[in-house]
Amino acid sequence: MHKSRQENMEWLRANLRTIEPGQGVEVGLFRPEDGEGVALLYYAIYGENFPLDYVYDPDRVRAANAAKDLYQYVGRTPGGEVVGLSALFPAAPNPAILETGGLMILPSYRGGMLAMRLGKATPGTLPEELGLAAVFGQSVCDHVLSQKLTRHFGYRPFGLELEAMPERPEDSTDGVGGRISLLDELRLLGDCPHTVHLPPPYADHLRATYAANGLQRHFADGATPQTPTEGTRSAMDHAALAKLHVTAPGTDIDDALAAFEAAHPGRHAWHLHLPLAHPATPHAVEAARARGYFYGGLLPLWTGTDVLLMQKLATAPDFSLPRLLSEEAQALFSAIRSDYDKVVGGTESAA
Known part of the structure; x- marks a missing residue:
């Protein structure tokens, strides 16, 4: 033991x-x-x-x-x-x-x-x-x-x-x-070209990211989900952080997010991983944004195919604190801050 x-x-x-x-x-x-x-x-x-x-x-x-x-x-x-x-x-x-x-x-x-x-x-x-x-x-x-x-x-x-x-x-x-x-x-160190379904709010930034990094993808439209949500949860209790790893966004994605947050109360941050290879991900992004989740970035090949990172915070972040070195990182930060302002509307809490 x-x-x-x-x-x-x-x-x-x-x-x-x-x-x-x-x-x-x-x-x-x-x-x-x-x-x-x-x-x-x-x-x-x-x-x-x-x-x-x-x-x-x-x-x-x-x-x-x-x-x-x-x-x-x-x-x-x-x-x-x-x-x-x-x-x-x-x-x-x-x-x-x-x-x-x-x-x-x-x-x-x-x-x-x-x-x-x-x-x-x-x-x-x-x-x-x-x-x-x-x-x-x-x-x-x-x-x-x-x-x-x-x-x-x-x-x-x-x-x-x-x-x-x-x-x-x-x-x-x-x-x-x-x-x-x-x-x-x-x-x-390598690539695995595949089809991805880009959520409209993030399509421009994702396309630019793919192009800048030489990643070959076929872009397809999203579709309405037909089955229940599938995924797993994990948590880092000492960091006050919980994660929902969705493998198949479903018709009940809003309920799945509510259940996830209820299972991990009192967190500072909740992270959502969505599979860009799944046609229902654009629908899931709409539901997540309605609950206060905003853009986090792209995780290429994370599950063998690409994953979209979204995040939600219990209180408004201090945007003056992150120190970012490269122009690419600063551009990513600007995209995230812009989406936070759109999703949360400048309020003091996203919870």
Whole structure:
């Protein structure tokens, strides 16, 4: 049986240590003896606010790496202390997409080349060896360091999840404060041309996104749904975030959304994934917009075919907080803000 989150927190609080700065750092694949150091690094940077429990549990970190559910790259000192981290791990229903993320550098080891070395190691040759269609990444938007790295390695922005993560600890020197938005980026390694049904409010932006990224799609009209909605739910309780992954939008999509929100009350954010390959998705978008959901972006090949991301927030977002580096990311942000204004109408709450 795994230790509870609280048990791991008690161990981390008791074992948090100061690592002498200025030491040489080796970058390599995770080794079992790195488990405690990885958990301590998460605690040193995020305190107790990271939404996934397993990162605070050395045994679960070791197990995930051993099972090939996780490919972590570690920056370690000569004494084996972990001062940097990056990783590849499953994130999408499509097994041919792995996420690169978890890039973290201990504050006393920033300013050098460690972030670049870790960023280069993670997408290196492994994605091609694994036969991946794409590598997915999420850059925090309370600073631009990770966006600089992803842009350097050929990632392109496709979605922006507003205020999806809790704010950093009060004593953190990172970021600009407030809840953290996430920029969804992909480095595409291949394509799978297929038919998509573009919702009219987002058709222009989606067509432009496809063209800018060289993705071949056939555009077809939508159709009225004939069957009940099918999908699954997931939640990240510590982030106050819930997601509805729709595989077939149906005649009861409004009821499905109401049931989803009722099952996950008190959230800051609700995310909706809709299959663009399904002809009923334009109908579902109309229903979602009527309930306060607004544009989030495109997730190419997310399920093997493309997915539309929509999002809803309990309170009006602080649009002054996201820090976005590229013109493409800024254009995406403008499209999202414009749709929010149309859907929510500038009110203080979308709940």
